[in-house]
Amino acid sequence: DVKVTQSSRYLVKRTGEKVFLECVQDMDHENMFWYRQDPGLGLRLIYFSYDVKMKEKGDIPEGYSVSREKKERFSLILESASTNQTSMYLCASSFHRGGNQPQHFGDGTRLSIL
Amino acid sequence: KNQVEQSPQSLIILEGKNCTLQCNYTVSPFSNLRWYKQDTGRGPVSLTIMTFSENTKSNGRYTATLDADTKQSSLHITASQLSDSASYICVVAGGNNRLAFGKGNQVVVIP
Numbered sequence: 001d002v003k004v005t006q007s008s009r010y011l012v013k014r015t016g017e018k019v020f021l022e023c024v025q026d027m028d029h030e031n032m033f034w035y036r037q038d039p040g041l042g043l044r045l046i047y048f049s050y051d052v053k054m055k056e057k058g059d060i061p062e063g064y065s066v067s068r069e070k071k072e073r074f075s076l077i078l079e080s081a082s083t084n085q086t087s088m089y090l091c092a093s094s095f096h097r098g099g100n101q102p103q104h105f106g107d108g109t110r111l112s113i114l
Numbered sequence: 115k116n117q118v119e120q121s122p123q124s125l126i127i128l129e130g131k132n133c134t135l136q137c138n139y140t141v142s143p144f145s146n147l148r149w150y151k152q153d154t155g156r157g158p159v160s161l162t163i164m165t166f167s168e169n170t171k172s173n174g175r176y177t178a179t180l181d182a183d184t185k186q187s188s189l190h191i192t193a194s195q196l197s198d199s200a201s202y203i204c205v206v207a208g209g210n211n212r213l214a215f216g217k218g219n220q221v222v223v224i225p
Binding site: 004040041042043044045090092100102103104105106107108 | 145146148155156157158159160163165203207212213215216217218
């Protein structure tokens with residue numbers, strides 16, 4: 001079974017801190033994604049990556065950056081955390097660009113910014 | 115405007131009963147439609163993926179249908195169990211394979 005592991009289930013940080021969320025997948029997937037999920041809004045794509053060192057902006061990239069130095073690891077960075085970034089963050093991975101491959105999700109990191 | 119609309123937003127059903135969830139979309143061009151199940155506190159898990167040429171696909175007690183002409187899909191849950199309590203998310207992939215997510219149908223199964 002595909003396993004997507006997010007480093008923390010719950011995280012509490014302060015406004016202005018630099019925050020790192022880590023995600024690792026064990027199935028050699030080319031594609032990796034970061035979403036945030038808020039009540040009443042559904043999942044929204046922040047950034048995605050089709051290959052090592054490659055990244056593309058999603059629908060809501062402002063205030064975030066990403067890093068993909070190794071194929072199995074995709075990091076989401078909040079450069080200067082703000083309270084409106086309190087949310088559930090979900091990482092996902094899938095096989096190759098295009099096609100009908102399902103995304104496999106981690107169990108999420110619930111991030112609170114105080 | 116959201117390109118994927120799901121209804122009902124939430125419903126409560128008795129254990130053992132059937133239910134049907136609806137998904138209407140405006141995404142064009144269309145690549146595929148996916149249904150995911152998300153248990154509370156967990157990430158979404160894929161149930162089905164259907165392409166343009168498929169009009170029905172089953173995964174155990176879950177059966178998804180697709181009418182690409184009317185841009186509608188449904189997810190039917192047969193003989194519901196308490197473990198079916200979850201949010202069911204409809205996701206449509208467009209021609210560039212960017213995904214449009216619905217807000218989910220919240221299902222609660224009661225004994």
